[in-house]
Every structure is written in C-alpha cells, then in structure tokens.
Amino acid sequence: MNWLLWKDYRHNRVVVVAGLLLLLGPYAMVLFAILAGFDEPRDGWASAFVGAAAYSLFMSQLTVAVVGGNAIAGERVDRSAEFLASLPITREKIVASKLLFALAVVAAIWLVNTGVFWSLRATIPGDPDFREEKLAKIAANIALTGLVFFCVGWCLSSFLTSPTFSVAGALVTPLLFVWTYMLVAYLIGERSPLGPRMSPAASLFDNFELSYRIFCLTLAPLCFAIGTRHYLRRVEP
Amino acid sequence: MTTSAPSGPAIECIGLTKRFGSTLAVSGLSLKIPRGCTFGLLGPNGAGKSTTIRMLMGMLSITAGRAWVLGTNVQSDPTQVKQRVGYVPETHHIYRWMRVREVIGFCKACFRRWNDQTCREMLELFGLDPEKKVKQLSKGTLTKLALLVAVSHEPEVLLLDEPLSGLDPIAREEFLDGVLRTICDRGQTVLISSHMLDDVRRLADTVGILYEGRLLLEGNLDALLGSTKRITATLRDGCRPKEPPDGTVWQRLQGREWTLTVRDFTAEKFQQVRALEGVEHASAADLGLEELFKDIIRGQRAGQ
Numbered sequence: 001m002n003w004l005l006w007k008d009y010r011h012n013r014v015v016v017v018a019g020l021l022l023l024l025g026p027y028a029m030v031l032f033a034i035l036a037g038f039d040e041p042r043d044g045w046a047s048a049f050v051g052a053a054a055y056s057l058f059m060s061q062l063t064v065a066v067v068g069g070n071a072i073a074g075e076r077v078d079r080s081a082e083f084l085a086s087l088p089i090t091r092e093k094i095v096a097s098k099l100l101f102a103l104a105v106v107a108a109i110w111l112v113n114t115g116v117f118w119s120l121r122a123t124i125p126g127d128p129d130f131r132e133e134k135l136a137k138i139a140a141n142i143a144l145t146g147l148v149f150f151c152v153g154w155c156l157s158s159f160l161t162s163p164t165f166s167v168a169g170a171l172v173t174p175l176l177f178v179w180t181y182m183l184v185a186y187l188i189g190e191r192s193p194l195g196p197r198m199s200p201a202a203s204l205f206d207n208f209e210l211s212y213r214i215f216c217l218t219l220a221p222l223c224f225a226i227g228t229r230h231y232l233r234r235v236e237p
Numbered sequence: 238m239t240t241s242a243p244s245g246p247a248i249e250c251i252g253l254t255k256r257f258g259s260t261l262a263v264s265g266l267s268l269k270i271p272r273g274c275t276f277g278l279l280g281p282n283g284a285g286k287s288t289t290i291r292m293l294m295g296m297l298s299i300t301a302g303r304a305w306v307l308g309t310n311v312q313s314d315p316t317q318v319k320q321r322v323g324y325v326p327e328t329h330h331i332y333r334w335m336r337v338r339e340v341i342g343f344c345k346a347c348f349r350r351w352n353d354q355t356c357r358e359m360l361e362l363f364g365l366d367p368e369k370k371v372k373q374l375s376k377g378t379l380t381k382l383a384l385l386v387a388v389s390h391e392p393e394v395l396l397l398d399e400p401l402s403g404l405d406p407i408a409r410e411e412f413l414d415g416v417l418r419t420i421c422d423r424g425q426t427v428l429i430s431s432h433m434l435d436d437v438r439r440l441a442d443t444v445g446i447l448y449e450g451r452l453l454l455e456g457n458l459d460a461l462l463g464s465t466k467r468i469t470a471t472l473r474d475g476c477r478p479k480e481p482p483d484g485t486v487w488q489r490l491q492g493r494e495w496t497l498t499v500r501d502f503t504a505e506k507f508q509q510v511r512a513l514e515g516v517e518h519a520s521a522a523d524l525g526l527e528e529l530f531k532d533i534i535r536g537q538r539a540g541q
Contacts, residue, residue, distance in 0.1 A: 003346040010334060079330040085296045086326065087347040088319035235298035235315070 004089065004097035011080070012101065015070060019063035023109055026052035026059070027116075046123035053116040054138070060109040061146040062171070067105050068153025069167030071098045072231055076161045081237035091232045102150060114139070141209070144216035145174055151220040155227030158234075177215050181208060245308055247272045247394050247426035248293060252302035255288050255450075262288040264450040265302065270428060270443070272393075277441030277458070278430040279530055285450040286430035287327060290398045293428075294324050307393055320349055323387030327399040329379045331371050337382060338367035341389075348390035356389040377408040388420065395420060397429040401436055413439055434527040446530060448537050454500070458526065465529055466502040466521045468510050470495040476515025482506040487536030493517075498524065498532035 009016065030048045041048050075081035084094065117135060124131050153170030160166050185208075248270040255263040263285040270276045280286050291297040293304055295315025304311045306318045331340055341360075345351045360367065363381040374382065380400060387395060400417070401409050417440055420427060431437050437444065438458070445455035454461070465486075472478065472493045481488050484500040495516075499506055502521070511519045524532070 003343050007332070007343060011332065013334075078333070079328075080332045082296070082326070082330045083332065086294060086319065086324045087344060088316045088349075089347050090316050235295065235312075237296065 001093065001097060004093060005100060008097050008101040011074065012067065012070060015063065015066050016105070018066075019060065019105060019109075022059045022063055023056055023112060026056040043125055044123060046120045047125070049116055050120050050124055053113045053120075057109065057113040057139070057142055060113070061142060061149055063109065064102075064106060064146045065149035065153050065170040066163075066167050067102050068150035069157050069170050070163040071102065071154055071157050072227075073157040073160050073163040073166045076237065077163055079237075085237035095228060095231065106146070106150075110143075137209075141212070144213060144220075147220045148173055148216045148223075151223040151227070155223035155230075158227035158231040173219070174212075174216075177212065181211060244272070246270055246305075247274070248276075248304075248306055248428060250289075250293075250302065250304045253289065253292060253299065253304050254301040255285070255292060255297065256300045261450050263292070266447075266450070266452050267302075268445060268452060268455065270426060272426050273424050274443050275427045275429070275441045277437035277444040278428060278447060279432065279434065279437060279444055280430075280447035281432060281534055283449075284447040286447055287398050288450075289447070290324075290396050290428065290430055293318075293396060294322065295319065320390075321393050323390065323392035323395045325380065325383045325387050325395070325397045325400045327402055329376075329383050331379070331382065333370070333372040335371050336367065337365050337369050337371070337374075340371065340382060340386065341367070344386045344390070350391050352389055352391050355391070356385060359385040359388065376403040377405065380404065380412075392425065394426045395428070397427065399431055400429065401431065401433055409436070434530055438526045444526070446533055448534055453533055453537065462524060462526065462529065464502055465498065465500050465524055466507075467524050467528070467532070468497045468499055468507060468519055468521050470497070470510055470513075470519040471517045472515050473517050479513045479515070482509045485536075487532040487539070498529070498536070 027049065030045065030052045033048070034045060072081075075084060117139075121132065121135070122128075124135075149170045152173045153166050156166035156169045157163065246269045248268065250266050250268045253263055253266040253268075254261070266285075266289060278286050278289065288297060292299050293306055293311055295311045295318050299312055307321050309317045309321075311318050332343075335343065337360075341356060345356075359365075359381075363378070363385065365378065365382060365385070371379065371382070380403075384400065387397075397417075401412060404412060413436055417427075417429075427440070429437065429440060441458055443456065444458050444461065446453045470478075472490075472495055474493065476493075478488070478490055478495045481497050482499055484502070484506065486498050486500055488495065488497045490496075497510065507519070507521050510516060
C-alpha cells in the first residue's frame with residue numbers, strides 16, 4: 001500500500017506543486033506586502049491573512065477537482081494504467097490508495113486554512129457570534145463545492161480517458177447548477193414571464209443556499225458511488 | 238472449474254471470444270497448453286494474438302467463452318492469475334517518471350514472491366542502470382526491464398506478446414540466445430506471440446496459427462512441419478488443375494506449374510495428385526515454418 005501511495009503522489013506531483021502554489025500563494029502575497037512596506041489595511045494585517053485564507057481555501061478547491069479528475073483518467077491517458085493492470089493489485093487497493101492520497105490533499109488544504117482562520121478569528125471585526133456563524137457557513141459551502149468537484153471529477157475520470165474532460169466536467173457542474181437555478185427561479189418566480197409562483201417548488205428556489213446544499217449532498221455521493229462501482233467492475237485498465 | 242491439479246493444462250480456453258463493437262477480434266478460440274510447453278502463437282497483424290493474451294491476463298473483458306490459467310478462471314480471479322504469470326507486453330507503459338530501481342521496488346511490493354538473486358543477475362546481464370529513468374530507456378532496454386520484472390517473481394507461466402518487435406537484429410539475437418532460450422529451458426510454460434517466424438521456430442515446441450480471431454491449426458511444430466508438404470505439379474499444355482487432395486490449405490497455378498500445400502501429407506495423397514489427368518510430373522518438398530504460415534494465411538485469404 002505504501003508503494004501505491006508513493007506512486008499516486010509521484011504521478012500527481014505536478015498537481016501537488018500547483019496545489020501548493022494555490023494554497024500558499026495568497027499568504028505569500030500578504031507577506032510580500034508586509035515585507036515590501038505596503039500600507040497596512042484598515043482592519044490590520046491579521047485581517048489580510050484571514051482574507052488570504054478564504055481566498056486560498058476557495059482556490060484550492062481547484063486542486064481538489066484536479067485530483068479527482070486526474071485520479072483514474074490520469075493513468076489512462078499515458079497508458080501507465082496498463083502497466084498497473086498487469087500487476088497483481090486488486091482494484092480495491094488501487095481505489096483505497098487514490099482516496100487516501102486525495103484525503104491527504106484535502107486535509108492539508110483545510111488544516112492550513114482553517115488553522116489560520118481559527119488563530120486569527122478574534123481579529124475579524126464585527127459581532128463574534130455572527131462572524132463565526134458566517135465563517136462556518138462560508139466554509140461549509142466551500143467544502144460542499146470541493147466535494148462536488150472531487151466526486152464529479154472522480155466519476156468522470158472512472159469513465160473517461162481524458163483527465164482534461166474529467167476536470168472540466170467537475171468544474172462546470174456547480175456552474176450548471178447555478179445557471180439552471182437562475183433559469184428556473186426566473187421562470188417560476190414572481191417576475192416570471194409565465195406568471196407568478198407557478199409551482200409549490202418555487203419556495204425552494206427562494207433559498208439558493210439550501211438548494212445548493214441539497215444539490216451537492218445528493219450529487220456528490222451519487223457520483224462517487226457510480227464512479228467507484230464502474231472502476232471496480234471494469235476489467236479493462 | 239476453479240482449480241486444477243498441478244498436472245492440468247497451464248492454459249485452457251474454451252470458446253474464447255472478444256468483440257470490439259462490430260469487430261470480432263477473437264472468435265471461439267479453444268486451446269489447451271500443457272505445463273512446461275513453449276507455445277508459439279502465430280498470426281498476421283490484427284489476428285487477435287494480443288487480444289487473446291490480454292484476456293488471459295485478465296486485462297480485457299471476455300465477450301463469450303471461458304479461460305483458465307493454471308486452473309484459475311481469469312475472469313473470477315485475475316489478481317491470482319497475475320501473481321503466477323509473468324507478462325511482457327508488445328508496448329511498454331511502465332511509469333516514465335520512475336527509475337529502474339523504483340520500477341523493481343514497486344513490482345517487488347506487488348508480488349508475493351520475488352527472487353532478488355534472479356533480479357540482480359538479470360540487471361547485470363542486461364546492463365540496466367538502476368538509477369536511469371524509464372523515459373531515458375530505449376525500446377530494447379525497456380523490453381529487458383519488462384522481462385526482468387516478468388521473470389523475477391518466478392512465474393509459472395510467461396506470456397510474451399511480441400517481445401522482440403522493435404528490437405534491432407543484435408538485440409534480438411541477444412534476447413533469443415541469452416534470455417528467452419534460458420527461460421524456455423527452465424521448464425516454465427511460455428506462450429510467445431509473434432509474427433517473426435524464425436524467432437518462434439527457435440523457441441517454440443508447439444505452435445498455433447491465428448487468423449482473423451480463429452485458430453486455424455495447432456500442434457507440435459516438428460510434427461506439423463513433418464506432415465505438411467508442398468507438391469509441385471507440372472501440367473500438360475492446355476490442362477487445368479483438377480480437384481486437389483484433402484488437406485490442401487493453399488494452391489496456385491502459374492503457367493503450367495500447379496503448387497499445392499497439403500496438410501496430413503501421405504504417399505497416397507501424393508499418388509492421387511500424380512495420377513490426376515493432365516499432370517505430367519509432380520514432386521513433394523518439405524516446408525519451413527515461414528512457408529507453412531504464409532501458405533495457410535494465403536489459403537485463408539483466397540478462401541481455400
């Protein structure tokens with residue numbers, strides 16, 4: 001298993017390096033601003049670091065999408081999957097190793113950013129209760145987006161040979177939801193050209209956040225289950 | 238049939254079929270390769286040799302039929318098959334970023350058995366640099382690395398899919414005499430697919446000829462060559478060839494010369510040709526593997 005994990009890390013080394021840039025880049029920019037003698041922001045440098053953490057957390061979800069989309073298709077595109085398939089390794093072990101690697105990437109992203117949030121939360125202006133509730137909400141939405149990125153990427157990666165399409169598909173999925181949501185909300189909303197409140201489901205669309213969460217929590221496990229099942233049952237690499 | 242006695246066949250297929258969309262790559266292949274046999278699977282490009290080997294390795298789904306390697310069903314337990322089989326593919330897809338020593342370490346971790354001494358000996362024999370990256374290796378060196386991996390876990394069966402393609406003549410000689418000969422003499426079961434007939438002639442004791450996914454013939458190579466002859470008959474002016482004898486796999490008329498390749502050749506069959514009306518003179522000659530192969534394939538293409 002250690003060799004498989006090492007292989008997954010080495011195979012994704014470029015992704016890891018790019019992910020590190022996305023993860024640490026925002027912090028490096030704040031550090032650069034401090035060292036270069038830029039004017040301190042109104043809320044202090046600590047709030048700049050909190051902003052960097054939010055930005056880093058959000059941008060790092062791209063890394064999660066790439067890890068998911070590259071997981072299986074990445075070895076198909078260079079045909080190294082055929083070499084792996086010629087070795088006596090069970091599909092379950094291969095899946096476990098890929099998931100462990102992805103988990104390590106996700107853990108690193110969340111540990112760094114939530115660590116910064118947690119240690120600097122007191123410096124964020126505003127009512128502490130409201131502030132922490134708001135932060136938790138943002139973090140939850142980012143986590144759900146990351147989950148959709150990974151699971152859709154994983155699922156597409158299991159079916160496709162191209163990691164590019166898998167990653168693109170993963171990134172587009174939340175956008176498709178937003179566009180669909182906006183269209184439906186427009187069509188059944190009060191200002192709809194079809195007439196106001198045509199459906200009882202319209203109330204659901206009043207709450208975008210809730211709809212988005214339901215969408216994420218339904219789609220992500222479904223995609224993960226379909227992708228994993230397909231890969232485990234498939235004979236070909 | 239999930240297990241078999243050690244005396245059972247090393248490889249057994251019954252009605253093995255593979256379809257890619259509308260293309261039938263392998264059609265109802267039934268084959269039994271005994272343990273310790275060196276079997277040459279011959280066929281022109283696209284005959285289904287690689288597809289057959291990939292199905293036997295459990296790397297390709299089977300459309301119909303069944304296959305067992307060392308008594309293990311390749312569909313139900315491909316991992317067990319891979320533990321006991323060494324595989325050298327035609328094209329190598331080893332991780333290009335790995336170093337030779339990393340490839341060895343990675344493969345060693347995957348197999349239950351690994352003979353470090355064999356591995357070291359082959360590393361030395363092939364002159365492989367452990368620190369070199371796979372992407373820096375030539376096709377020949379990559380084949381050597383693939384063979385090293387395939388042999389070091391002491392497999393009971395070796396599946397070699399065109400292992401010599403892409404090698405220059407000197408590397409091929411090195412391989413044939415120094416490596417494959419040794420492997421074949423170890424008593425392991427070897428299935429080697431190739432369209433390089435001379436190489437197969439030097440290694441295999443049994444051959445099978447595959448054409449458009451069908452196994453045209455199978456048998457001991459010497460017996461096959463001994464029982465197949467080419468009859469050349471000279472016809473009298475204006476005469477046309479009559480009905481050829483049974484077992485004719487290919488025939489050709491060029492001017493007055495009528496050439497026939499006859500399987501299960503007997504003196505009676507030869508007499509039958511000589512006695513045909515219009516035959517002035519006839520002679521029979523032995524065939525080499527290459528001529529036999531070519532005639533069988535040509536006969537198939539001509540629908541004979």
